[in-house]
Amino acid sequence: MQRTTITGIWAAAAIAAGGADFHVATNGSDAASGTRAVASADGGPFATLERARDAARALRAAQPGRSTPIVVRVGGGTHRLPRTLVLDPADSGTAAAPLVFEAAPNATPVLSGAVPVTGWKDAGGGRWRAAVDGATNGGWSFAQFHVNDQRRFRPTLPRDGYFFAARGVPVTNGTAFEARDGDFDPAWMRRDGVEVLLFHNWSMSRLPVDAFDPGARIVRLRGGTWSPGNMTKITGATRYRVENTASALGQPGDWMHDQAGGAVEYIPMPGERPGTTVGAAPRLDVLVRLAGDRKAGRFVEHVAFRGLTLAHTAWKLPKNGYSFCQAEAVVPGALVATAARHVSIEDCIVRHTAGYAIEFGAGCQTCRVERCEMADLGAGGVKIGAQGAEDVATGCVVRDCRIGGGGRVHPAAVGVWIGIGADTLVERNEVSDFYYSAVSAGWVWNTNATPARDNRILNNHLHHLGQGVLNDMGGIYTLGRQPRSVLAGNHIHDVSRTCDGP
DSSP states (O other): OOOOOOOOOOOOOOOOOOOOSEEEOTTOOTTSOSOSSSOBTTBOOBSOHHHHHHHHHHHHHHOTTOOSOEEEEEOSEEEEOSSOEEEOGGGOOOSSSOEEEEEOTTOOEEEEOEEEEOOOEEEETTEEEEEOTTOSTTSOOOSOEEETTEEEOOOEESSSSOEEEEEEOOOSSSEEEEEOTTTSOGGGGGSTTOEEEEEOSSOEEEEEEEEEETTTTEEEESSOOSOTTGGGOOOTTOEEEEEOOGGGOOSTTOEEEETTTTEEEEOOOTTOOTTTOOEEEEOOSOSEEEEOBTTTTBOEEEEEEESOEEEOOOOOOOTTOBOOSSTTTTSOEEEEEESEEEEEEESOEEESOSSEEEEEOTTOBSOEEESOEEESOSSOSEEESOSSGGGOEESOEEESOEEESOOSSOTTOOSEEESSEESOEEESOEEESOSSOSEEEOOOSSSOOOSOBOOEEESOEEEEEOTTTOOSOOSEEEOSOOTTOEEESOEEEEEOOOSSOO
Protein backbone atom coordinates (compact mmCIF):
# COMPACT_ATOMS: atom_id res chain seq x y z
CA MET A 1 0.00 0.00 0.00
CA GLN A 2 1.44 3.33 -1.05
CA ARG A 3 2.24 5.76 1.76
CA THR A 4 2.45 9.08 -0.02
CA THR A 5 2.81 12.31 1.93
CA ILE A 6 1.79 15.75 0.78
CA THR A 7 4.61 17.97 -0.45
CA GLY A 8 2.59 21.09 -1.13
CA ILE A 9 -0.63 22.73 -0.02
CA TRP A 10 -2.82 24.76 -2.33
CA ALA A 11 -3.27 28.23 -0.87
CA ALA A 12 -6.70 29.19 0.41
CA ALA A 13 -8.28 32.16 -1.24
CA ALA A 14 -7.58 35.47 0.48
CA ILE A 15 -10.32 36.74 2.74
CA ALA A 16 -11.39 40.26 1.93
CA ALA A 17 -10.61 42.90 4.52
CA GLY A 18 -13.47 44.37 6.48
CA GLY A 19 -14.80 44.91 9.95
CA ALA A 20 -14.59 42.25 12.64
CA ASP A 21 -16.24 42.16 16.04
CA PHE A 22 -13.60 40.01 17.72
CA HIS A 23 -10.02 38.98 17.04
CA VAL A 24 -8.00 35.92 18.08
CA ALA A 25 -4.20 35.78 18.01
CA THR A 26 -1.59 33.29 19.16
CA ASN A 27 -0.10 36.03 21.38
CA GLY A 28 -3.47 37.26 22.63
CA SER A 29 -5.07 37.08 26.07
CA ASP A 30 -8.49 35.85 27.06
CA ALA A 31 -8.50 38.67 29.64
CA ALA A 32 -8.39 41.23 26.80
CA SER A 33 -11.43 42.80 25.18
CA GLY A 34 -10.87 40.91 21.93
CA THR A 35 -11.86 43.98 19.93
CA ARG A 36 -8.44 44.76 18.42
CA ALA A 37 -6.19 42.66 16.20
CA VAL A 38 -3.13 43.85 18.14
CA ALA A 39 -2.74 44.90 21.74
CA SER A 40 -3.51 48.55 22.46
CA ALA A 41 -4.61 50.75 25.32
CA ASP A 42 -8.29 50.05 24.65
CA GLY A 43 -8.15 46.39 23.77
CA GLY A 44 -6.35 43.45 22.24
CA PRO A 45 -7.03 40.04 20.74
CA PHE A 46 -8.28 36.98 22.57
CA ALA A 47 -6.00 33.97 22.89
CA THR A 48 -8.58 31.27 22.17
CA LEU A 49 -11.51 30.62 19.88
CA GLU A 50 -13.53 29.46 22.88
CA ARG A 51 -13.29 32.91 24.42
CA ALA A 52 -14.28 34.49 21.11
CA ARG A 53 -17.24 32.10 20.81
CA ASP A 54 -18.46 33.14 24.27
CA ALA A 55 -18.04 36.82 23.45
CA ALA A 56 -19.99 36.39 20.21
CA ARG A 57 -22.78 34.64 22.11
CA ALA A 58 -22.98 37.50 24.61
CA LEU A 59 -22.99 40.09 21.82
CA ARG A 60 -25.87 38.38 20.06
CA ALA A 61 -27.85 38.25 23.30
CA ALA A 62 -27.26 41.98 23.73
CA GLN A 63 -28.24 42.72 20.10
CA PRO A 64 -31.17 40.41 19.31
CA GLY A 65 -32.20 42.45 16.27
CA ARG A 66 -28.73 42.56 14.71
CA SER A 67 -28.76 42.61 10.90
CA THR A 68 -25.03 42.24 10.14
CA PRO A 69 -22.71 39.24 10.63
CA ILE A 70 -20.86 38.69 13.89
CA VAL A 71 -17.30 38.16 12.72
CA VAL A 72 -14.48 36.44 14.62
CA ARG A 73 -11.22 37.07 12.81
CA VAL A 74 -8.38 34.63 13.45
CA GLY A 75 -4.77 35.71 13.10
CA GLY A 76 -1.97 33.71 11.54
CA GLY A 77 0.10 31.01 13.19
CA THR A 78 -0.75 27.74 14.88
CA HIS A 79 -3.63 27.86 17.34
CA ARG A 80 -3.31 24.73 19.47
CA LEU A 81 -6.73 23.70 20.68
CA PRO A 82 -6.79 22.40 24.25
CA ARG A 83 -10.12 20.71 23.55
CA THR A 84 -12.72 20.44 20.81
CA LEU A 85 -14.31 23.80 19.97
CA VAL A 86 -18.04 23.14 20.44
CA LEU A 87 -20.83 25.30 19.04
CA ASP A 88 -24.36 24.58 20.22
CA PRO A 89 -27.75 26.08 19.24
CA ALA A 90 -27.09 29.12 21.46
CA ASP A 91 -24.24 30.05 19.10
CA SER A 92 -26.49 30.13 16.03
CA GLY A 93 -26.66 33.17 13.81
CA THR A 94 -29.47 34.26 11.53
CA ALA A 95 -29.74 34.65 7.77
CA ALA A 96 -29.06 38.38 8.14
CA ALA A 97 -26.48 38.02 10.91
CA PRO A 98 -24.55 34.75 10.65
CA LEU A 99 -21.70 33.85 12.96
CA VAL A 100 -18.47 33.91 10.93
CA PHE A 101 -15.03 32.54 11.84
CA GLU A 102 -12.57 33.75 9.22
CA ALA A 103 -8.86 34.15 8.59
CA ALA A 104 -7.37 37.59 8.98
CA PRO A 105 -6.34 39.17 5.66
CA ASN A 106 -3.16 37.61 4.26
CA ALA A 107 -2.93 35.26 7.25
CA THR A 108 -2.89 31.46 7.47
CA PRO A 109 -4.34 30.43 10.82
CA VAL A 110 -3.99 26.73 11.62
CA LEU A 111 -6.31 25.14 14.18
CA SER A 112 -4.26 22.19 15.42
CA GLY A 113 -5.25 19.28 17.61
CA ALA A 114 -1.64 18.27 18.25
CA VAL A 115 0.95 18.74 20.95
CA PRO A 116 4.23 20.13 19.57
CA VAL A 117 7.33 17.98 19.93
CA THR A 118 10.76 19.63 20.01
CA GLY A 119 13.95 19.27 22.03
CA TRP A 120 15.27 16.24 20.16
CA LYS A 121 18.22 14.37 21.68
CA ASP A 122 20.50 11.85 20.05
CA ALA A 123 19.45 8.41 21.34
CA GLY A 124 22.14 6.48 19.46
CA GLY A 125 21.79 4.11 16.56
CA GLY A 126 20.63 6.91 14.27
CA ARG A 127 17.59 7.62 16.45
CA TRP A 128 16.32 10.78 18.07
CA ARG A 129 14.24 10.97 21.22
CA ALA A 130 12.02 13.78 22.54
CA ALA A 131 9.63 14.15 25.45
CA VAL A 132 5.91 14.54 24.70
CA ASP A 133 3.95 16.62 27.18
CA GLY A 134 1.59 14.44 29.22
CA ALA A 135 1.98 11.33 27.06
CA THR A 136 3.14 8.93 29.79
CA ASN A 137 1.56 5.96 31.55
CA GLY A 138 -1.81 7.09 32.84
CA GLY A 139 -1.77 9.96 30.36
CA TRP A 140 -2.58 9.87 26.68
CA SER A 141 -1.12 7.95 23.78
CA PHE A 142 -1.02 8.63 20.07
CA ALA A 143 -0.85 6.57 16.91
CA GLN A 144 -0.27 9.35 14.36
CA PHE A 145 2.72 11.67 14.10
CA HIS A 146 3.76 14.48 11.79
CA VAL A 147 7.17 16.08 11.32
CA ASN A 148 7.75 19.44 9.64
CA ASP A 149 4.22 19.33 8.21
CA GLN A 150 4.62 15.82 6.77
CA ARG A 151 2.94 12.61 7.93
CA ARG A 152 5.25 9.97 9.32
CA PHE A 153 4.33 6.31 9.71
CA ARG A 154 4.95 3.74 12.40
CA PRO A 155 7.17 0.84 11.28
CA THR A 156 5.14 -1.62 9.25
CA LEU A 157 6.12 -4.99 7.79
CA PRO A 158 6.54 -6.03 5.12
CA ARG A 159 7.93 -2.74 3.90
CA ASP A 160 6.35 -3.30 0.51
CA GLY A 161 3.48 -5.59 -0.28
CA TYR A 162 1.84 -8.02 2.13
CA PHE A 163 2.16 -11.18 4.12
CA PHE A 164 -0.37 -13.91 3.36
CA ALA A 165 -2.07 -16.07 5.96
CA ALA A 166 -1.70 -19.82 5.63
CA ARG A 167 -5.27 -20.41 6.84
CA GLY A 168 -7.84 -19.14 9.27
CA VAL A 169 -8.09 -20.80 12.68
CA PRO A 170 -11.47 -21.07 14.48
CA VAL A 171 -11.42 -19.65 18.01
CA THR A 172 -14.09 -19.00 20.62
CA ASN A 173 -13.15 -15.36 21.16
CA GLY A 174 -11.31 -13.00 18.88
CA THR A 175 -9.68 -13.88 15.58
CA ALA A 176 -6.82 -16.20 14.73
CA PHE A 177 -4.85 -17.43 11.77
CA GLU A 178 -1.84 -19.55 10.98
CA ALA A 179 1.09 -17.56 9.64
CA ARG A 180 3.25 -18.90 6.88
CA ASP A 181 6.67 -20.17 7.85
CA GLY A 182 9.06 -17.34 8.67
CA ASP A 183 6.54 -14.49 8.31
CA PHE A 184 5.63 -13.73 11.91
CA ASP A 185 8.58 -12.98 14.19
CA PRO A 186 8.19 -13.94 17.90
CA ALA A 187 10.33 -10.88 18.76
CA TRP A 188 7.39 -8.67 17.83
CA MET A 189 5.60 -9.85 20.98
CA ARG A 190 8.15 -8.14 23.24
CA ARG A 191 6.17 -4.93 22.91
CA ASP A 192 2.52 -4.12 23.50
CA GLY A 193 0.57 -2.31 20.83
CA VAL A 194 1.45 -4.47 17.82
CA GLU A 195 -1.41 -4.42 15.31
CA VAL A 196 -2.34 -6.66 12.39
CA LEU A 197 -4.02 -5.04 9.38
CA LEU A 198 -6.21 -7.64 7.66
CA PHE A 199 -7.23 -6.72 4.11
CA HIS A 200 -10.63 -7.97 2.93
CA ASN A 201 -12.28 -7.34 -0.41
CA TRP A 202 -13.51 -3.79 0.24
CA SER A 203 -12.54 -3.20 3.87
CA MET A 204 -9.66 -3.55 6.30
CA SER A 205 -9.72 -4.75 9.91
CA ARG A 206 -7.16 -3.43 12.37
CA LEU A 207 -6.79 -5.78 15.36
CA PRO A 208 -4.31 -5.90 18.28
CA VAL A 209 -2.07 -8.93 18.55
CA ASP A 210 -2.93 -10.91 21.68
CA ALA A 211 -0.57 -13.86 21.47
CA PHE A 212 1.63 -15.86 19.13
CA ASP A 213 2.41 -19.57 19.31
CA PRO A 214 5.70 -19.93 17.40
CA GLY A 215 5.50 -23.73 17.28
CA ALA A 216 2.10 -23.82 15.61
CA ARG A 217 2.60 -20.35 14.04
CA ILE A 218 -0.84 -19.31 15.34
CA VAL A 219 -1.47 -15.57 15.63
CA ARG A 220 -4.29 -14.66 18.03
CA LEU A 221 -5.90 -11.24 17.71
CA ARG A 222 -8.21 -9.39 20.10
CA GLY A 223 -11.60 -8.62 18.66
CA GLY A 224 -13.30 -9.85 15.55
CA THR A 225 -13.89 -8.77 11.99
CA TRP A 226 -17.19 -7.15 11.01
CA SER A 227 -18.44 -10.30 9.30
CA PRO A 228 -17.56 -13.65 10.87
CA GLY A 229 -18.82 -15.35 7.70
CA ASN A 230 -17.52 -15.29 4.15
CA MET A 231 -17.22 -11.49 3.83
CA THR A 232 -14.07 -11.38 6.00
CA LYS A 233 -13.18 -15.04 6.25
CA ILE A 234 -9.43 -15.61 6.62
CA THR A 235 -8.02 -17.96 3.98
CA GLY A 236 -4.71 -18.65 2.34
CA ALA A 237 -5.38 -15.63 0.09
CA THR A 238 -5.89 -13.17 2.96
CA ARG A 239 -3.34 -10.35 2.92
CA TYR A 240 -2.09 -8.70 6.09
CA ARG A 241 0.54 -6.28 7.38
CA VAL A 242 2.01 -5.88 10.88
CA GLU A 243 2.30 -2.37 12.33
CA ASN A 244 4.06 -0.83 15.32
CA THR A 245 6.76 -3.45 15.83
CA ALA A 246 9.81 -2.18 17.71
CA SER A 247 12.21 -4.49 15.90
CA ALA A 248 11.19 -2.95 12.57
CA LEU A 249 12.10 0.60 13.61
CA GLY A 250 14.97 1.19 11.25
CA GLN A 251 14.20 3.36 8.22
CA PRO A 252 14.21 7.16 7.97
CA GLY A 253 10.78 8.49 8.89
CA ASP A 254 9.94 5.60 11.23
CA TRP A 255 8.74 6.50 14.73
CA MET A 256 7.32 4.91 17.87
CA HIS A 257 5.64 6.24 20.99
CA ASP A 258 7.31 5.05 24.19
CA GLN A 259 4.36 5.70 26.47
CA ALA A 260 6.09 4.44 29.59
CA GLY A 261 8.86 6.95 29.06
CA GLY A 262 6.59 9.71 27.81
CA ALA A 263 8.66 10.15 24.65
CA VAL A 264 8.73 9.55 20.94
CA GLU A 265 11.60 7.83 19.16
CA TYR A 266 12.20 8.92 15.59
CA ILE A 267 14.63 8.14 12.79
CA PRO A 268 15.18 11.44 10.97
CA MET A 269 14.81 11.92 7.27
CA PRO A 270 17.87 13.12 5.32
CA GLY A 271 18.49 16.80 5.92
CA GLU A 272 16.51 17.05 9.17
CA ARG A 273 18.30 18.67 12.09
CA PRO A 274 17.34 18.40 15.78
CA GLY A 275 17.12 22.15 16.34
CA THR A 276 14.79 22.83 13.41
CA THR A 277 12.63 19.70 13.40
CA VAL A 278 9.16 20.14 14.87
CA GLY A 279 6.93 17.15 15.50
CA ALA A 280 3.18 17.16 16.05
CA ALA A 281 1.51 14.46 18.16
CA PRO A 282 -2.26 14.64 17.60
CA ARG A 283 -4.42 14.51 20.71
CA LEU A 284 -7.93 15.55 19.58
CA ASP A 285 -10.04 13.36 17.32
CA VAL A 286 -12.44 16.23 16.49
CA LEU A 287 -11.32 19.86 16.26
CA VAL A 288 -14.67 21.61 15.78
CA ARG A 289 -18.10 20.23 16.63
CA LEU A 290 -21.48 21.78 15.81
CA ALA A 291 -23.79 19.98 18.21
CA GLY A 292 -27.48 20.41 17.50
CA ASP A 293 -30.32 18.20 18.71
CA ARG A 294 -32.44 16.90 15.85
CA LYS A 295 -35.02 15.17 18.01
CA ALA A 296 -35.59 18.33 20.07
CA GLY A 297 -35.67 20.47 16.94
CA ARG A 298 -32.73 22.59 18.14
CA PHE A 299 -30.28 23.31 15.33
CA VAL A 300 -26.93 25.03 15.06
CA GLU A 301 -27.48 27.31 12.10
CA HIS A 302 -26.14 30.18 10.04
CA VAL A 303 -22.47 29.61 10.85
CA ALA A 304 -19.59 30.10 8.38
CA PHE A 305 -15.90 29.15 8.39
CA ARG A 306 -13.67 30.92 5.86
CA GLY A 307 -9.98 30.63 5.08
CA LEU A 308 -9.06 28.47 8.08
CA THR A 309 -6.78 25.44 8.15
CA LEU A 310 -7.72 22.48 10.35
CA ALA A 311 -4.91 20.02 11.02
CA HIS A 312 -3.67 17.13 13.16
CA THR A 313 -6.48 14.92 14.39
CA ALA A 314 -6.06 11.67 16.31
CA TRP A 315 -7.51 8.19 16.09
CA LYS A 316 -6.66 5.46 18.57
CA LEU A 317 -7.40 1.77 18.14
CA PRO A 318 -10.06 0.52 20.59
CA LYS A 319 -8.99 -2.16 23.04
CA ASN A 320 -10.61 -4.93 21.00
CA GLY A 321 -9.70 -3.57 17.62
CA TYR A 322 -11.63 -2.00 14.79
CA SER A 323 -13.49 -3.46 11.83
CA PHE A 324 -16.28 -1.81 9.82
CA CYS A 325 -18.26 -3.04 6.86
CA GLN A 326 -17.70 -0.30 4.27
CA ALA A 327 -16.29 3.15 3.54
CA GLU A 328 -15.06 3.68 7.14
CA ALA A 329 -18.34 5.53 7.63
CA VAL A 330 -18.13 5.56 11.44
CA VAL A 331 -14.77 7.37 11.56
CA PRO A 332 -15.36 11.04 12.52
CA GLY A 333 -14.35 14.20 10.71
CA ALA A 334 -12.02 16.96 11.91
CA LEU A 335 -15.11 19.16 11.76
CA VAL A 336 -18.33 17.37 12.74
CA ALA A 337 -21.82 18.82 12.45
CA THR A 338 -25.05 17.18 13.58
CA ALA A 339 -28.47 18.82 13.35
CA ALA A 340 -26.90 21.83 11.64
CA ARG A 341 -28.53 24.10 9.05
CA HIS A 342 -27.13 26.74 6.72
CA VAL A 343 -23.51 26.03 7.62
CA SER A 344 -20.81 26.91 5.08
CA ILE A 345 -17.14 25.96 4.92
CA GLU A 346 -15.39 28.06 2.29
CA ASP A 347 -11.79 28.40 1.12
CA CYS A 348 -10.56 26.21 3.97
CA ILE A 349 -7.87 23.54 4.18
CA VAL A 350 -8.16 20.31 6.17
CA ARG A 351 -4.98 18.24 6.29
CA HIS A 352 -3.08 15.67 8.33
CA THR A 353 -6.16 13.97 9.72
CA ALA A 354 -6.58 10.53 11.26
CA GLY A 355 -10.19 10.35 10.07
CA TYR A 356 -12.40 12.22 7.63
CA ALA A 357 -12.00 15.94 6.99
CA ILE A 358 -15.58 17.23 7.23
CA GLU A 359 -18.76 15.54 8.42
CA PHE A 360 -22.31 16.79 7.90
CA GLY A 361 -24.04 14.11 9.92
CA ALA A 362 -27.52 13.24 11.13
CA GLY A 363 -30.16 15.87 10.46
CA CYS A 364 -27.95 18.37 8.64
CA GLN A 365 -29.70 20.60 6.10
CA THR A 366 -28.43 22.98 3.41
CA CYS A 367 -24.81 22.77 4.51
CA ARG A 368 -22.03 23.28 1.99
CA VAL A 369 -18.29 22.89 1.43
CA GLU A 370 -16.88 25.02 -1.36
CA ARG A 371 -13.41 25.76 -2.74
CA CYS A 372 -11.71 23.75 -0.03
CA GLU A 373 -8.65 21.53 -0.05
CA MET A 374 -8.58 18.25 1.86
CA ALA A 375 -5.20 16.53 1.77
CA ASP A 376 -3.22 13.84 3.58
CA LEU A 377 -6.29 12.25 5.12
CA GLY A 378 -6.35 9.29 7.48
CA ALA A 379 -9.77 8.41 6.09
CA GLY A 380 -11.75 10.41 3.52
CA GLY A 381 -12.87 13.90 2.57
CA VAL A 382 -16.52 14.73 3.24
CA LYS A 383 -19.20 12.62 4.92
CA ILE A 384 -22.86 13.54 4.42
CA GLY A 385 -25.79 11.96 6.23
CA ALA A 386 -25.79 8.90 8.42
CA GLN A 387 -26.61 5.21 8.22
CA GLY A 388 -30.24 5.34 9.37
CA ALA A 389 -33.24 6.62 7.42
CA GLU A 390 -34.31 8.73 10.37
CA ASP A 391 -31.02 10.64 10.20
CA VAL A 392 -31.29 11.80 6.59
CA ALA A 393 -29.25 14.85 5.55
CA THR A 394 -30.79 17.11 2.92
CA GLY A 395 -29.64 19.82 0.55
CA CYS A 396 -25.89 19.55 1.21
CA VAL A 397 -23.29 20.65 -1.34
CA VAL A 398 -19.64 19.77 -2.05
CA ARG A 399 -18.41 22.00 -4.86
CA ASP A 400 -15.08 23.04 -6.40
CA CYS A 401 -12.96 21.15 -3.86
CA ARG A 402 -9.71 19.22 -4.24
CA ILE A 403 -9.62 16.05 -2.16
CA GLY A 404 -6.48 13.96 -2.34
CA GLY A 405 -4.15 11.64 -0.50
CA GLY A 406 -6.77 9.68 1.44
CA GLY A 407 -6.97 6.40 3.30
CA ARG A 408 -3.60 6.77 5.05
CA VAL A 409 -4.95 5.17 8.24
CA HIS A 410 -8.26 3.74 7.01
CA PRO A 411 -7.74 2.67 3.38
CA ALA A 412 -11.42 1.83 2.75
CA ALA A 413 -12.48 5.48 3.13
CA VAL A 414 -13.82 7.49 0.18
CA GLY A 415 -13.46 11.04 -1.06
CA VAL A 416 -17.13 11.96 -0.63
CA TRP A 417 -19.49 9.63 1.24
CA ILE A 418 -23.25 10.14 1.13
CA GLY A 419 -25.14 7.80 3.44
CA ILE A 420 -28.87 8.38 3.61
CA GLY A 421 -28.90 11.71 1.83
CA ALA A 422 -31.38 13.65 -0.28
CA ASP A 423 -30.94 16.55 -2.71
CA THR A 424 -27.14 16.34 -2.41
CA LEU A 425 -24.93 18.07 -4.97
CA VAL A 426 -21.34 16.91 -5.55
CA GLU A 427 -20.04 19.08 -8.36
CA ARG A 428 -16.76 20.09 -10.03
CA ASN A 429 -14.48 18.43 -7.49
CA GLU A 430 -11.18 16.66 -8.05
CA VAL A 431 -10.81 13.47 -5.99
CA SER A 432 -7.61 11.46 -6.35
CA ASP A 433 -5.13 9.12 -4.67
CA PHE A 434 -7.50 6.92 -2.68
CA TYR A 435 -7.43 3.15 -2.14
CA TYR A 436 -11.19 2.76 -2.53
CA SER A 437 -13.94 4.69 -4.30
CA ALA A 438 -13.94 8.43 -4.97
CA VAL A 439 -17.67 9.01 -4.32
CA SER A 440 -20.11 6.65 -2.58
CA ALA A 441 -23.85 7.35 -2.43
CA GLY A 442 -26.52 5.32 -0.63
CA TRP A 443 -26.52 2.97 2.36
CA VAL A 444 -28.83 -0.01 1.85
CA TRP A 445 -28.04 -3.31 0.14
CA ASN A 446 -31.55 -3.96 -1.18
CA THR A 447 -34.34 -2.29 -3.12
CA ASN A 448 -36.32 -1.04 -0.12
CA ALA A 449 -37.38 2.59 -0.25
CA THR A 450 -35.44 5.11 1.87
CA PRO A 451 -35.40 8.92 1.98
CA ALA A 452 -32.37 8.87 -0.37
CA ARG A 453 -33.29 10.74 -3.55
CA ASP A 454 -32.36 13.56 -5.95
CA ASN A 455 -28.62 13.20 -5.46
CA ARG A 456 -26.52 14.73 -8.23
CA ILE A 457 -22.87 13.83 -8.88
CA LEU A 458 -21.80 16.07 -11.74
CA ASN A 459 -18.68 17.06 -13.64
CA ASN A 460 -16.11 15.74 -11.18
CA HIS A 461 -12.57 14.58 -11.98
CA LEU A 462 -12.02 11.26 -10.21
CA HIS A 463 -8.73 9.46 -10.70
CA HIS A 464 -5.97 7.22 -9.32
CA LEU A 465 -8.28 5.13 -7.19
CA GLY A 466 -8.02 1.63 -5.72
CA GLN A 467 -4.33 1.42 -6.60
CA GLY A 468 -4.35 -2.35 -6.19
CA VAL A 469 -5.23 -2.23 -2.48
CA LEU A 470 -9.00 -3.02 -2.35
CA ASN A 471 -11.67 -4.10 -4.79
CA ASP A 472 -15.45 -4.04 -5.36
CA MET A 473 -15.09 -0.30 -5.88
CA GLY A 474 -15.09 2.35 -8.57
CA GLY A 475 -14.99 6.03 -9.37
CA ILE A 476 -18.60 6.33 -8.22
CA TYR A 477 -20.23 3.64 -6.06
CA THR A 478 -23.99 3.64 -5.48
CA LEU A 479 -26.16 1.59 -3.11
CA GLY A 480 -29.92 1.18 -2.97
CA ARG A 481 -32.74 3.11 -4.60
CA GLN A 482 -32.15 6.83 -5.12
CA PRO A 483 -34.94 8.08 -7.40
CA ARG A 484 -34.32 11.09 -9.62
CA SER A 485 -30.59 10.98 -8.92
CA VAL A 486 -28.15 11.93 -11.71
CA LEU A 487 -24.55 10.96 -12.44
CA ALA A 488 -23.27 12.97 -15.42
CA GLY A 489 -20.20 14.62 -16.86
CA ASN A 490 -17.70 12.89 -14.58
CA HIS A 491 -14.18 12.17 -15.87
CA ILE A 492 -12.96 8.92 -14.29
CA HIS A 493 -9.61 7.27 -15.01
CA ASP A 494 -6.74 5.26 -13.52
CA VAL A 495 -8.88 2.96 -11.39
CA SER A 496 -7.20 -0.33 -10.42
CA ARG A 497 -8.30 -2.95 -7.95
CA THR A 498 -6.57 -5.85 -6.29
CA CYS A 499 -7.26 -9.21 -7.89
CA ASP A 500 -7.94 -11.34 -4.80
CA GLY A 501 -11.71 -10.78 -4.68
CA PRO A 502 -14.78 -9.81 -6.72
